[in-house]
Amino acid sequence: MRHVHIHVTGIVQGVGMRPFVYREAMAHGICGWVLNAGDGVHIEAHAPADALDAFVAALSEHAPAAARVEHVEVVDLGPGGWSAADEQGFRIVASQDQTAHTTLVSPDIATCDDCLRELFDPADRRYHYPFINCTNCGPRFTIIRSLPYDRAATSMDCFPMCPKCAAEYADPLDRRFHAQPDACFDCGPHITWREAVNGDACGNSSATPAVGTTREASDAIIERCVELLASGGIVAIKGLGGFHLACDAASEQAVAELRRRKRRSNKPLAVMMRDLADVERLCHVSDVERGLLAGSIRPIVLLRRRAACESGGSPDALALAPSVAHDLPELGIMLPYTPLQHLLLAAAEACGMHALVMTSGNLSEEPIETDDDLAWEHLVAAGIADALLGNDRAILSRYDDSVVRVVDGAVMPVRRARGYAPQPLPLPALDGAPSCVLACGPQQKATIALTREGTNGEATCFVSQHIGDVENGETFDAWNAARTRLEDLFDLAPAALACDLHPSYLSSQWAREQAREHNLPLVEVQHHHAHIASVMAEAIAAGQLTTDARVLGIAFDGTGAGTDGTIWGGEFLVAGLGGFERAAHLLTWALPGGAASVRDVRRNAFALLSELGLLEHPGAARLLGSLDEQTRSVTATMIEHGTNSPRTSSMGRLFDAAAAILGICDKATYEGEPAIELEAAAWPALGGKTVRLDGNHAGVFTSADDSPILDPQPLIESLLNGIEAGTPADRLALEFHIAITHATTHIACEICNRENLDTVALSGGVFMNRLLLQLLTHELKDAGLAVLVPHTVPVNDGCIAYGQAAIARARLAQTASR
Numbered sequence: 001m002r003h004v005h006i007h008v009t010g011i012v013q014g015v016g017m018r019p020f021v022y023r024e025a026m027a028h029g030i031c032g033w034v035l036n037a038g039d040g041v042h043i044e045a046h047a048p049a050d051a052l053d054a055f056v057a058a059l060s061e062h063a064p065a066a067a068r069v070e071h072v073e074v075v076d077l078g079p080g081g082w083s084a085a086d087e088q089g090f091r092i093v094a095s096q097d098q099t100a101h102t103t104l105v106s107p108d109i110a111t112c113d114d115c116l117r118e119l120f121d122p123a124d125r126r127y128h129y130p131f132i133n134c135t136n137c138g139p140r141f142t143i144i145r146s147l148p149y150d151r152a153a154t155s156m157d158c159f160p161m162c163p164k165c166a167a168e169y170a171d172p173l174d175r176r177f178h179a180q181p182d183a184c185f186d187c188g189p190h191i192t193w194r195e196a197v198n199g200d201a202c203g204n205s206s207a208t209p210a211v212g213t214t215r216e217a218s219d220a221i222i223e224r225c226v227e228l229l230a231s232g233g234i235v236a237i238k239g240l241g242g243f244h245l246a247c248d249a250a251s252e253q254a255v256a257e258l259r260r261r262k263r264r265s266n267k268p269l270a271v272m273m274r275d276l277a278d279v280e281r282l283c284h285v286s287d288v289e290r291g292l293l294a295g296s297i298r299p300i301v302l303l304r305r306r307a308a309c310e311s312g313g314s315p316d317a318l319a320l321a322p323s324v325a326h327d328l329p330e331l332g333i334m335l336p337y338t339p340l341q342h343l344l345l346a347a348a349e350a351c352g353m354h355a356l357v358m359t360s361g362n363l364s365e366e367p368i369e370t371d372d373d374l375a376w377e378h379l380v381a382a383g384i385a386d387a388l389l390g391n392d393r394a395i396l397s398r399y400d401d402s403v404v405r406v407v408d409g410a411v412m413p414v415r416r417a418r419g420y421a422p423q424p425l426p427l428p429a430l431d432g433a434p435s436c437v438l439a440c441g442p443q444q445k446a447t448i449a450l451t452r453e454g455t456n457g458e459a460t461c462f463v464s465q466h467i468g469d470v471e472n473g474e475t476f477d478a479w480n481a482a483r484t485r486l487e488d489l490f491d492l493a494p495a496a497l498a499c500d501l502h503p504s505y506l507s508s509q510w511a512r513e514q515a516r517e518h519n520l521p522l523v524e525v526q527h528h529h530a531h532i533a534s535v536m537a538e539a540i541a542a543g544q545l546t547t548d549a550r551v552l553g554i555a556f557d558g559t560g561a562g563t564d565g566t567i568w569g570g571e572f573l574v575a576g577l578g579g580f581e582r583a584a585h586l587l588t589w590a591l592p593g594g595a596a597s598v599r600d601v602r603r604n605a606f607a608l609l610s611e612l613g614l615l616e617h618p619g620a621a622r623l624l625g626s627l628d629e630q631t632r633s634v635t636a637t638m639i640e641h642g643t644n645s646p647r648t649s650s651m652g653r654l655f656d657a658a659a660a661i662l663g664i665c666d667k668a669t670y671e672g673e674p675a676i677e678l679e680a681a682a683w684p685a686l687g688g689k690t691v692r693l694d695g696n697h698a699g700v701f702t703s704a705d706d707s708p709i710l711d712p713q714p715l716i717e718s719l720l721n722g723i724e725a726g727t728p729a730d731r732l733a734l735e736f737h738i739a740i741t742h743a744t745t746h747i748a749c750e751i752c753n754r755e756n757l758d759t760v761a762l763s764g765g766v767f768m769n770r771l772l773l774q775l776l777t778h779e780l781k782d783a784g785l786a787v788l789v790p791h792t793v794p795v796n797d798g799c800i801a802y803g804q805a806a807i808a809r810a811r812l813a814q815t816a817s818r
Helices: 017-028 049-061 113-119 163-170 215-230 252-262 276-282 287-294 339-350 372-380 473-489 506-518 527-541 595-599 601-612 618-626 629-641 651-661 673-686 713-725 729-755 770-782 797-817
Strands: 002-013 031-037 040-047 068-076 090-092 191-195 235-238 243-248 271-273 300-304 330-334 355-360 387-391 403-407 410-415 425-427 437-439 449-453 459-463 496-500 522-525 551-561 567-575 580-586 700-702 708-710 759-763 786-788
Touching: 002 017, 002 049, 017 031, 017 040, 017 049, 017 090, 040 049, 049 068, 113 339, 191 215, 191 372, 215 235, 215 243, 215 339, 215 387, 235 372, 243 252, 243 372, 252 355, 271 276, 271 339, 276 287, 276 330, 287 300, 287 403, 339 355, 372 387, 403 770, 410 797, 425 527, 425 797, 437 797, 449 473, 449 797, 459 797, 473 506, 496 506, 496 797, 506 522, 522 527, 522 797, 527 551, 527 567, 527 759, 527 786, 527 797, 551 651, 551 729, 567 651, 567 729, 580 729, 595 601, 595 651, 601 618, 601 629, 601 651, 601 713, 618 651, 618 713, 651 673, 651 713, 651 729, 673 729, 673 770, 708 729, 713 729, 729 770, 759 770, 770 786
Parallel strands: 031 090, 235 387, 271 330, 300 403, 437 496, 496 522, 551 759, 580 708, 759 786
Antiparallel strands: 002 040, 002 068, 031 040, 191 387, 235 243, 243 355, 271 355, 300 330, 403 410, 425 459, 437 449, 449 459, 551 567, 567 580, 700 708
16 A cells, blocks of 8 residues: 655646546545645545555546646655545545645647537527636736636636536536536626617717626627627627627628727638638638637638639639738638537528627727727727627636647647647746746737746746737737736745847836836847747747757848847847847948838839849839929938938838839838738749749848848849839749748858858748748758747737847846856
């Protein structure tokens, strides 16, 4: 007979771990107990050695699907270290909060198949209950207030269970045993409905809502919601981590009106469909994409849409309103992940609607709404939505939908939020690293990161959900709320800070003030080094690189403060975690008006052509003609005198300029629009016969300090020649991508040969361009180089906080070792 204490760590709370342990104990004849604590799940077990070994093995091998068991520690108890009563049977004991909060909480989990069957079973007592859940699904991180994860520590604490739910909750053999959000119509949350009268909400946030306290009342609310959507209305619908704005995705009038009200003119809108069969009528879906759409997370998946000719006029074909995603080759699609969404999509289908736009419930550039009264005020009373479908269960953490795409068979996150964050990411083990680093992230696509040093050398990094662009007070408040939430929930006290070296980012200004006020070490990190470090940290954790490795990092994006006072963005960095050297870059040019040239990319293109001496080229006539004489004159004067015209080496701005020169996109109504349109134009030409740009379109030359410079002059001149010759814009857009690929590979090979490097890391928002990423990855591999791209964090600025944390730990560990 052995008597042991077992400590299980990882994602072991909110996943049905205790009932699982109970069932395994019963199956293996184990006596003792199990409890939740702040640092994981603790088990005391008494059994013959063979039975105990099998039990311990089962804890990892047969753990619940949503669990992630990272470590199982088994320690023999000394004589007298247990009570004789614990050798009789097995029990679940009350949770304890006397340990450090180091355990991991499951993210929210999509409705499981068992609950879905009950949801649509007229004989089930939870038939059509919009909050049905069990230990295998439902809300987790968005409703938790503190650890350990128990009902009293969630926003379900104000819903006492009825006798039937309480019996399920207390039965270790029931699927709802200790399911903290367990509820039904009799005792749980209910949906609510508030509607503007004759289009006027009167600004009244205290309007009495209809409440779905019974099945009949709840069904009536859903029926009215679908009726409003079918008539072209817009409804604010409360989800797990915030509100969506919904409308009929097939109605051009409804979609156009949503865009007008939300002030989102062109940016693609996400669509929710009921099932995979409907999705496949619209898009090509691979096995990997199918698994993402129908899995337990259910992010928005960017899918390649089917060409109109593929449907061939089939009666089964589905059509979306043209302005959902305009002419872009991808659609962002997700399947329902809450019971309410399943009910809505089923009711919508019965009314002939197969797809709903489900975009974030906010004004553009503001945080997603989470509170019912504020959502009424900001969304309905403000005239964006016609009605509000809310509920009386509070959202305690704001979470947008995650967005992912599959490139060459591998999943790449675009926005890491619901379902993924804040699952911790690994960091390299380093002697002398501070106990906790707070990395404050970038300004755009902001996240924050907090590190924790483990007891056995490992380190982890909690990267927050996507927060947005920290450019106003509302988003900065959301940034602060995400920071304090992670610090409080996981007992993390920053011992050092990291931030972007940009002087005016709000998060960087906050970090500098905190470092001064609390006398904490502050590491200011160059933006593009953080990009590359995020890829390196992931690769080191995966065993692909050593901790002291150097790589060639290629960081292509729109904006990042350089160490020389210019705006970087077309960078070749020889980098390790602790530092970097700028080995090459894109040629710089003036950006008149700064952000004004980002919005009106014709000004950017004008400045580039001026710098390259190509304004008089006949192929530039269309661009020049689109600018009035005053704009041309003022822009030329600004360039000549260097007035408010920062110099940039940004690859993102080069893509923008090419889009304007080719007449594909003149103005950016959302971030990256010109480059996105340029890629969209190039894809059709890929399948047909292409032309080759004349001359040396690689355009590489050596600067005075012997570092290569990517000179775009030959490439831009060739584009102008093509325009003059009447070459279709799609052909030229493709050849632009090919030329950038060749030039980048040429420089990469030169640097790697000189520096004796064999690995290239790619990061930066420009690599959101699937075409460029695939072309460059394949060409670099053909040249004999290993290529690293991120798979746990986005390639865009959503990776910056993770990279900052990795760099800060490395530098501070180096300092400590001196």
